[in-house]
Amino acid sequence: QQPVQSPQAVILREGEDAVINCSSSKALYSVHWYRQKHGEAPVFLMILLKGGEQKGHEKISASFNEKKQQSSLYLTASQLSYSGTYFCGTDSGSARQLTFGSGTQLTVLP
Amino acid sequence: EAGVVQSPRYKIIEKKQPVAFWCNPISGHNTLYWYLQNLGQGPELLIRYENEEAVDDSQLPKDRFSAERLKGVDSTLKIQPAELGDSAVYLCASSPLPGSEQFFGPGTRLTVL
Numbered sequence: 001q002q003p004v005q006s007p008q009a010v011i012l013r014e015g016e017d018a019v020i021n022c023s024s025s026k027a028l029y030s031v032h033w034y035r036q037k038h039g040e041a042p043v044f045l046m047i048l049l050k051g052g053e054q055k056g057h058e059k060i061s062a063s064f065n066e067k068k069q070q071s072s073l074y075l076t077a078s079q080l081s082y083s084g085t086y087f088c089g090t091d092s093g094s095a096r097q098l099t100f101g102s103g104t105q106l107t108v109l110p
Numbered sequence: 111e112a113g114v115v116q117s118p119r120y121k122i123i124e125k126k127q128p129v130a131f132w133c134n135p136i137s138g139h140n141t142l143y144w145y146l147q148n149l150g151q152g153p154e155l156l157i158r159y160e161n162e163e164a165v166d167d168s169q170l171p172k173d174r175f176s177a178e179r180l181k182g183v184d185s186t187l188k189i190q191p192a193e194l195g196d197s198a199v200y201l202c203a204s205s206p207l208p209g210s211e212q213f214f215g216p217g218t219r220l221t222v223l
Contacts (some may be wrong), residue, residue: 100152
């Protein structure tokens with residue numbers, strides 16, 4: 001079952017914040033976040049493991065609520081380089097492989 | 111450190127023709143994945159290898175798709191015969207362990223005419 005991402009698209013001005021959500025109908029072992037720029041390969045951002053931990057990567061952080069089977073990606077003080085499509089990938093644990101959402105297209109304008 | 115290498119980067123073929131994609135994962139990565147990505151969608155897993163063993167090929171359309179990973183390093187994905195609906199980007203990824211972060215190659219963009 002593919003996770004559901006929201007919103008589908010968001011447009012920001014440089015310096016603004018954004019939140020991208022990922023929701024699954026299945027119990028999750030981990031959630032991965034990737035960013036893909038147009039015509040390029042997806043690039044790994046972070047993994048969140050079962051346990052509700054929050055992780056950070058510069059001004060990008062994420063949380064994982066295993067009870068709600070949801071993860072959120074937080075982008076603070078957006079930079080132009082943050083533009084791209086963000087995918088969450090969910091791992092239910094049994095197969096140890098990812099099912100990706102359909103992505104959230106983020107555009108940061110000057 | 112070299113990343114995941116894929117070739118060719120682009121391929122245009124006519125329907126019913128065969129096509130093959132090649133992937134060289136990051137050295138030491140035992141886990142290799144082939145994904146298909148349609149425009150505006152996330153990657154969809156086709157097959158996962160642990161070393162030379164295909165541990166999950168349930169999403170691979172076996173009537174026309176085949177894959178191999180001889181010696182547990184390079185991998186080849188083949189389509190024969192190709193159909194119009196196969197037009198997509200085929201991504202290869204590798205990871206050091208099952209379930210750990212994945213490193214993606216640049217992909218092969220296939221166009222079937």
